[in-house]
Amino acid sequence: MDVRLTTEQQQLRDAAADLADDLGPRSVAALEDESRIARLDKQLAATGFRSLRSDGASGVEVAIVAEEFGRGLVDAAFLGPVLADELARHVGTDASDATVAVGAQAFDARGAARALALTDNVVTAAALGDAVPSADLTRARAALGPAETVGELDAGAAQRWRALALVITTADLVGVQRGTLDLAVEYAKIREQYGHTIGSYQAVAHLLAEALTLTEGSVSILRHAAWAVDELPPAEAVRAAQVAKVYCARAARTVCETSIQVHGGIGNTWECLAHVYLRRALTSTELWPAELEEIDLGLS
Numbered sequence: 001m002d003v004r005l006t007t008e009q010q011q012l013r014d015a016a017a018d019l020a021d022d023l024g025p026r027s028v029a030a031l032e033d034e035s036r037i038a039r040l041d042k043q044l045a046a047t048g049f050r051s052l053r054s055d056g057a058s059g060v061e062v063a064i065v066a067e068e069f070g071r072g073l074v075d076a077a078f079l080g081p082v083l084a085d086e087l088a089r090h091v092g093t094d095a096s097d098a099t100v101a102v103g104a105q106a107f108d109a110r111g112a113a114r115a116l117a118l119t120d121n122v123v124t125a126a127a128l129g130d131a132v133p134s135a136d137l138t139r140a141r142a143a144l145g146p147a148e149t150v151g152e153l154d155a156g157a158a159q160r161w162r163a164l165a166l167v168i169t170t171a172d173l174v175g176v177q178r179g180t181l182d183l184a185v186e187y188a189k190i191r192e193q194y195g196h197t198i199g200s201y202q203a204v205a206h207l208l209a210e211a212l213t214l215t216e217g218s219v220s221i222l223r224h225a226a227w228a229v230d231e232l233p234p235a236e237a238v239r240a241a242q243v244a245k246v247y248c249a250r251a252a253r254t255v256c257e258t259s260i261q262v263h264g265g266i267g268n269t270w271e272c273l274a275h276v277y278l279r280r281a282l283t284s285t286e287l288w289p290a291e292l293e294e295i296d297l298g299l300s
Contacts, residue, residue, distance in 0.1 A: 001227045009061060016065040020072025028271055031137055040076045050081040054089050059164055059229025063171035070175020073276060075138035079168055080108025084116045086161055091123050091151025101144055102287055105132055109142035121158045123151045136283035137276050159234035165288045166241035167226050172284045173252040174222050177215040180277035184259040204262055211258045214251040221247050245290035252281040
């Protein structure tokens with residue numbers, strides 16, 4: 001595989017990054033800014049990012065957008081609609097108002113009217129009910145009404161969908177790592193103790209260097225898993241995605257906790273964005289979780 005991004009993929013990354021930087025929440029208070037949220041939803045709907053797979057995008061391209069949205073804590077529905085669109089594409093149903101269901105709840109529920117789910121190889125749809133509280137402050141959940149069957153996938157397509165689900169949540173984890181690390185680095189550059197910025201002290205610098213190493217490793221393993229979604233046999237694509245999910249979930253938690261530690265006392269306050277990154281990382285870890293026992297590559 002060639003890990004370099006094509007010109008078109010770089011442009012896609014830049015477009016996703018611009019949206020995240022312009023309309024993502026830059027503070028905890030901004031999570032309640034209805035005007036910003038309305039502009040974000042409108043802009044995201046205009047980009048067509050939610051129907052990337054229907055438009056012929058690869059797993060790599062979906063992961064590129066998911067990573068930038070994780071970095072910018074984009075609090076608009078993306079992951080759920082993308083996965084719903086992929087299911088709808090296979091069974092010939094409409095996904096314009098749909099998100100995806102995880103267990104007994106709809107995920108990324110804001111703006112959706114129904115949720116699609118894949119159980120074994122069967123695709124079901126259910127109307128959304130009341131909102132459900134979530135630790136993730138950037139993505140909404142909702143209860144589900146009665147489900148009805150809308151189609152069925154062949155075994156290979158079902159496995160590729162599972163690989164995509166693992167990859168897109170892994171990409172979000174990688175983006176979260178990048179975002180919270182940037183937050184910590186910027187804080188270390190301006191916070192002073194004993195007349196020096198805290199980033200000048202080895203104890204802090206080493207923590208940040210270790211976090212950067214974990215993040216760079218996560219980027220590499222994500223790129224392979226995203227490529228594998230379309231290029232490897234379904235079972236191998238799932239295994240590559242599982243390996244990436246296990247590694248990146250562990251790395252994301254460590255990097256998020258490092259960010260909180262570098263922030264010191266303020267890192268444990270509501271106003272610091274570091275806890276929002278950690279909450280998002282923990283949620284993405286729990287979505288289609290991967291366990292070491294599922295992987296036969298001798299990881300430890």
